[in-house]
Amino acid sequence: MEFLVIPQKLRNRCPSTDHESIIVFRLCFCDCDLRRHGSTVHTVTGPHAGRSDDDFGAGLFEDFLRFEKFFIAKLRVGNNYQCGPAVKLAVGHFFFSSFVSRLEIIAWGLIECLRMIQLKSAREIEIMKGASKIVAEILLELREQCREGVTTADLDRIAEELIQKKKARPAFKGYRGFPACVCISINEEVVHGIPSSKRIVQTGDVVGLDFGVIYDGYYGDAAMTVPIGKIRPEVENLLKITEQSLYRGIEQARPGNFISDISAAIQRCAEAHHFGIVREFCGHGIGRSLHEDPPVLNYLQNGKGPKIKAGLVLAIEPMINLGTEKVKILDDGWTVITLDGRPSAHFEHTIAVTPDGPEILTRV
Ligand SMILES: [Co+2]
Numbered sequence: 001m002e003f004l005v006i007p008q009k010l011r012n013r014c015p016s017t018d019h020e021s022i023i024v025f026r027l028c029f030c031d032c033d034l035r036r037h038g039s040t041v042h043t044v045t046g047p048h049a050g051r052s053d054d055d056f057g058a059g060l061f062e063d064f065l066r067f068e069k070f071f072i073a074k075l076r077v078g079n080n081y082q083c084g085p086a087v088k089l090a091v092g093h094f095f096f097s098s099f100v101s102r103l104e105i106i107a108w109g110l111i112e113c114l115r116m117i118q119l120k121s122a123r124e125i126e127i128m129k130g131a132s133k134i135v136a137e138i139l140l141e142l143r144e145q146c147r148e149g150v151t152t153a154d155l156d157r158i159a160e161e162l163i164q165k166k167k168a169r170p171a172f173k174g175y176r177g178f179p180a181c182v183c184i185s186i187n188e189e190v191v192h193g194i195p196s197s198k199r200i201v202q203t204g205d206v207v208g209l210d211f212g213v214i215y216d217g218y219y220g221d222a223a224m225t226v227p228i229g230k231i232r233p234e235v236e237n238l239l240k241i242t243e244q245s246l247y248r249g250i251e252q253a254r255p256g257n258f259i260s261d262i263s264a265a266i267q268r269c270a271e272a273h274h275f276g277i278v279r280e281f282c283g284h285g286i287g288r289s290l291h292e293d294p295p296v297l298n299y300l301q302n303g304k305g306p307k308i309k310a311g312l313v314l315a316i317e318p319m320i321n322l323g324t325e326k327v328k329i330l331d332d333g334w335t336v337i338t339l340d341g342r343p344s345a346h347f348e349h350t351i352a353v354t355p356d357g358p359e360i361l362t363r364v
């Protein structure tokens with residue numbers, strides 16, 4: 001088995017990246033067809049933990065194959081990095097023969113390639129509409145079913161049946177080892193809650209449903225937070241404002257604007273109500289991979305970010321807390337909860353930027 005390990009120090013040298021974990025690419029070779037089946041060995045921590053840099057699907061490598069020459073890296077895990085025979089990387093046109101210093105350049109180039117924003121053609125957007133429609137339809141059905149007494153495992157099972165019926169595949173199940181089709185996060189759970197037959201939905205809860213599918217090679221991704229019966233007015237307001245902030249962000253997704261315009265609009269909306277904006281997770285490009293460039297933060301950081309162009313497809317997803325913006329991850333390794341235990345809300349749409357502005361794909 002071959003691995004390409006991108007070491008920590010490399011990331012510090014790469015101007016456009018801010019990874020904080022070690023990424024392992026496991027490569028397999030089949031007739032010049034290079035695919036990645038790897039996973040990350042460390043979870044990303046810090047301000048970009050939501051980046052999920054480790055889920056570049058086979059699609060990206062297929063794109064690579066459009067270039068005439070690809071690279072081959074034959075490497076072992078551990079400290080003895082060894083570079084395979086001859087290597088030519090499509091971007092940068094480096095030519096390598098072997099050994100450690102070269103590996104770093106390869107890895108660097110690889111990161112650059114993977115982080116390119118991939119604008120979609122009209123044909124690709126049509127396919128993504130199909131994927132997104134399936135997501136939207138299933139989410140609506142889940143919202144219907146999401147009522148007192150149902151377990152989160154029940155909801156997941158319903159989703160799985162519907163996915164099969166629609167001839168799609170779940171996007172989250174198996175993703176970095178996530179065990180279910182839907183992330184279900186209740187009350188103080190922000191995102192990535194794992195469905196369980198022990199978790200029963202109750203009146204007064206707010207239930208976050210985050211769901212995605214792969215259809216015809218492309219991803220669709222959306223989320224909503226559903227109130228169960230009567231909820232506290234302040235929580236009702238949290239839901240309303242979080243959804244509103246999503247739409248404020250979407251409005252900014254038009255050619256000529258910058259990604260930071262989306263971030264700023266979301267932030268303005270949420271902070272006008274003194275809510276806490278979760279920093280650790282963010283929206284993202286989407287296409288043949290679930291998480292593509294660019295990241296779409298829900299708050300302003302530094303710089304304007306990339307300019308928005310027609311063909312950009314984004315999943316925009318504010319995660320807003322009633323209280324503190326601070327969160328932590330439970331021992332299950334997935335569930336993110338607010339540090340103060342107060343409720344959180346999450347709304348997400350997959351949108352395509354057209355010459356005339358944003359088009360929401362995950363809306364039926
Ligand atoms: Co998403």
